[in-house]
Structures are given as C-alpha cells and as structure tokens.
Amino acid sequence: MENTLSNEKEVPVFGWAARESSGILSPFSFSRRANGDRDITIKILFCGVCHGDVHFAKNELGHSLYPMVPGHEIVGEVMKVGQSVTKFKIGDIAGVGPLCGSCGLCSNCSKGWENYCSKQILTYNSHDHDGSITYGGYSNKIVVNEHFAIMMPKGLPLEGAAPLLCAGSTVYSPMMHHGLCQSGQHLGVVGLGGLGHVAVKFAKAFKMKVTVISTSPGKKEEALERLGADSFLLMNDQQQLQEAKDTMDGIIDTVSGPHSLYPLIEMLKTCGKLILVGASVTPPILPYMPLMSGRKIIAGSAGGGMKESQDMIDFAAKHNITADIEVISMDYVNTAFERLAKNDVKYRFVIDVANTLK
Numbered sequence: 578m579e580n581t582l583s584n585e586k587e588v589p590v591f592g593w594a595a596r597e598s599s600g601i602l603s604p605f606s607f608s609r610r611a612n613g614d615r616d617i618t619i620k621i622l623f624c625g626v627c628h629g630d631v632h633f634a635k636n637e638l639g640h641s642l643y644p645m646v647p648g649h650e651i652v653g654e655v656m657k658v659g660q661s662v663t664k665f666k667i668g669d670i671a672g673v674g675p676l677c678g679s680c681g682l683c684s685n686c687s688k689g690w691e692n693y694c695s696k697q698i699l700t701y702n703s704h705d706h707d708g709s710i711t712y713g714g715y716s717n718k719i720v721v722n723e724h725f726a727i728m729m730p731k732g733l734p735l736e737g738a739a740p741l742l743c744a745g746s747t748v749y750s751p752m753m754h755h756g757l758c759q760s761g762q763h764l765g766v767v768g769l770g771g772l773g774h775v776a777v778k779f780a781k782a783f784k785m786k787v788t789v790i791s792t793s794p795g796k797k798e799e800a801l802e803r804l805g806a807d808s809f810l811l812m813n814d815q816q817q818l819q820e821a822k823d824t825m826d827g828i829i830d831t832v833s834g835p836h837s838l839y840p841l842i843e844m845l846k847t848c849g850k851l852i853l854v855g856a857s858v859t860p861p862i863l864p865y866m867p868l869m870s871g872r873k874i875i876a877g878s879a880g881g882g883m884k885e886s887q888d889m890i891d892f893a894a895k896h897n898i899t900a901d902i903e904v905i906s907m908d909y910v911n912t913a914f915e916r917l918a919k920n921d922v923k924y925r926f927v928i929d930v931a932n933t934l935k
Contacts, residue, residue, distance in 0.1 A: 587611055588618065591934065592716025593907060594644040600634035602910055605644060607712060609720045610705070616720050617665050618657035619673065624714035625650030625740035625900070626926035628771065628833065629675075629856065631914050633702050637858065642702050648714030648928075649675040649700040652729060652739045656718075664723045670735065672727040673719060674742035674886055675700055677711060681724075689882040691725075715910065717934055727887050730894035737899025740771065740925040741890060743880065744900060748776040748829055749889040750881030751852040752783070757827040760784035765810075765828035765844060769796045771924045772831035772854060775900055777804045782896040788825065790841070799923075812840065823871075825849060835859040838875070842867045850874045900925045906933035 587608040594605035612618045630647035632638055651673040655665045665671060678698030679691040686694050698705055700721075701713030713719075729738060752758045763786040766776045773789070777800070780787045788808045789800040800806040810817050821844045828841050833855035841851055842864060853875065868875065881889060893899070901924045905913055913926045928934075 588718060588720055590712070590716050590718050592646045592712065593910060593934075594646045594712075594715075595634040596644050598636040598641065600631065600914060602634065602647075602715070602914075605646065607644075607646070609712070609718065610707070610709070612657050612659055612720055613722075614659040614661040615722050615724070616659045617655050617662060617671060617723050617726055618718060618720050619651070619653040619671050619726070620656045620931070621651055621653040621714055621717055621719060622931045623652045623736045623739045624648040624928045624930050625743065625902075626905075626910065626913055626917060626928065627740075627743050628917060629743075631917055632856070634914065642710050645702055646712035646715050647701055648716070649673070650739045650742045650744075650927075651700070651714035651719060652735045652742070653719070653930075659723075662723045664728065665726065670729040672729050672738070672742045672890065673700060673714065673721055673725065674727065674746060675880060676883070677721050677725045678706060689884040691882045692880050714930070715907070715928065717930065724883060727883070727890055730891055733890070733894040734899055736904055736927045736929070737902055738890065738893065739927050740900035740902065741775065741893055741898070742886070744772050744775045744925065745779075745889050745893060745898075746881040746886045747854050747878070748772055748831070749779055749892070750885055751829065751854060751876070751878035752776075752779060753885065754878070755827065755850050755852060755876065757829070757850065757852070758783045758785075762786070762826040763788065763824060765790050765825045765841070766806075766831065767791075767828060767841065768831040768855065769793075769800055769804075770831060770920060771900070771922075774804060774924045775898070776829045776831065777806055778898045779892075781805050782892070782898060788821070790828070818843070823847070827852065829854060831855045833857045835861070837862070839864045839867065842871075842873055842875070845871065845873050847871050848873065850876060853877045902927045904929050907935075908933065
C-alpha cells in the first residue's frame with residue numbers, strides 16, 4: 578500500500594478542457610493535489626457525458642470557471658491510497674459523482690445530505706478547500722477524499738454504470754426520499770432521455786406501475802417494448818390527458834426545457850407528488866390552485882448524498898440496472914456535445930478514457 582509522504586509533489590494530469598464559452602474542448606495538461614492521508618488516486622477508465630457538462634462548458638448558467646475539465650460520472654481503478662484510508666485498497670474500482678467535498682459539520686452533512694451542504698465542492702467547476710479550481714473526469718487521473726468515492730460493485734459493467742453516478746442518483750434519491758418506491762404505486766416519468774430511461778428502470782425494479790409521459794410519439798415503442806413501461810402518454814393528446822387525471826401517486830419530471838406543469842399536477846392523485854429533477858433555466862408557471870384543491874406537492878431534488886449514492890449503485894447491481902450508452906473516444910467529445918444539445922443519443926455518451934485519451 579502506498580502512503581502519502583510529506584514532501585510529495587502535485588500529481589501531473591492530462592485531459593481535455595474548455596477555455597471559454599464556446600465550450601469547445603481540447604487537450605490540456607494540469608496538476609492535481611498530492612494524495613493526502615484520506616485521499617485515493619484513481620486511474621480513470623470511463624467518464625459519462627452529462628447534459629450539465631454542456632451547460633457548464635458553454636457558461637449557460639453564468640458561473641463557469643475556465644479552463645474547465647468537465648465530467649462527474651467517473652469510474653476507475655484505485656492506484657494509490659493515503660495512510661488513513663480504510664474504505665479502499667489498491668486495485669479496487671471506485672466511482673466519483675458530482676460531489677467531491679463538503680464541510681462535514683453542518684446539519685445536512687450530519688444527515689448524509691452532503692449534496693445540500695452550503696459549502697459543497699463540486700467535482701468540477703468549483704473551488705477546493707485550498708481555493709484551487711476542481712477539474713473533472715475528462716482526464717486520466719483524479720485525487721479525491723475517500724468519503725466522496727463510491728465502491729463500485731463487482732459484476733456491474735463499468736461503462737454502463739458510470740452515468741448512474743449522476744443520472745442514477747438524480748432519480749433514485751427523490752424516489753426514496755418521497756416514498757415513491759413502493760410495489761404497486763403508479764409513477765409517471767416525464768421525458769425519456771438520459772434521466773428518464775434510468776427512472777423507468779429503477780421504478781420497474783421497485784415493481785411499480787410506470788407511465789412514460791412524452792411529446793414524442795416515436796418513443797412509444799422504446800418505452801413499452803424495450804424499457805418495460807406499462808403505458809405511454811402523449812402530452813398533446815387531450816383525451817389521454819383527461820383519462821390520466823387523478824391516477825398517479827407521483828411523477829418524476831426530467832425535462833429541462835420549458836413546459837407546463839398544470840397537466841402533470843392534474844394527473845396526480847390526492848396528496849400526489851410532482852418531483853422536478855430537470856435543470857431548467859426557464860422558471861415554470863406555478864398553478865397553485867390545483868395544488869391546494871388536491872393537497873398535492875411540487876418538490877425539487879438535486880441528487881443524493883454519499884450513503885444514498887452507494888445504496889443506489891448497490892441496488893443497481895442487484896437488479897442489473899445500467900444506463901443505455903454509446904461509448905465514444907475522447908477526441909469525439911465536441912461532436913458528442915453537439916449531438917447531446919440536439920438530444921441525439923440513446924441515452925448517454927460515455928468516454929472510454931483509458932483507451933482513447935492520448
């Protein structure tokens with residue numbers, strides 16, 4: 578076991594970075610901190626491409642830090658451990674999601690909700706404890722505190738598991754927190770993309786009745802025949818909307834573009850819950866009267882903390898859940914960004930970092 582030495586230097590790393598708001602990525606050499614006593618160093622094997630990577634690379638949310646190395650769906654092999662590490666050993670397969678640090682002291686951290694800590698540190702486009710910019714998984718190595726790494730279960734295909742570290746937690750966490758995980762419940766899933774298709778898989782593993790809600794009639798066969806949804810509802814079909822009123826215990830809304838919440842609220846049973854997980858930059862119009870008359874709830878969710886993320890990946894392994902992916906090379910990433918912006922992927926790109934980052 579390799580341990581940290583007091584005079585150890587920073588770790589040289591190679592990756593791809595965006596330099597400005599065009600979002601175009603190109604090769605980039607940089608350094609990460611030396612492996613500390615509680616740190617592990619991971620040789621990155623695969624990294625998923627999240628829609629958030631595009632938003633941040635293009636500064637669409639207005640707070641991007643450049644140069645930026647995106648990527649927060651990271652899977653790789655532990656190649657070094659600090660002397661106080663207890664969770665991992667060299668050769669283990671570890672995952673890193675959107676979070677790489679928090680204060681560890683606040684009420685949210687004490688509850689295992691590190692993702693809601695006011696001092697959270699994101700895996701990229703954030704400032705680390707020492708003030709340096711964090712860089713993500715479009716690179717060959719990452720150094721992270723062991724608390725913020727997930728032990729990847731044996732037998733789970735790594736390329737298909739990588740997107741679960743973001744997309745999986747994003748849908749699993751609100752399902753668990755809001756009790757939308759019971760056999761026989763009826764769950765609506767709005768949008769059949771990177772988040773939506775994973776939500777369907779988790780819901781079916783929970784033995785729920787699942788309705789996919791979409792504006793694209795071409796996704797009906799995919800939803801029903803391949804993903805195993807029980808029904809498919811077109812948002813622009815008024816008869817279907819009428820028939821769906823007061824039928825669902827909950828809805829997971831994964832759509833990031835502007836859309837009306839009113840018909841979704843109408844689909845909920847009394848005390849039903851509409852959970853928003855799509856990161857929309859356009860605020861929705863909130864129809865509050867239907868909420869009051871049915872004691873219904875609209876809630877948001879931003880993924881899960883570290884324990885819940887580990888629970889999610891363990892559940893996924895038990896039920897053979899992976900994301901549907903298209904594996905790409907590192908030098909294809911700019912084309913992947915263009916395609917992702919047009920929703921031209923089923924359903925997640927995953928970069929084969931180990932074999933294509935040269």
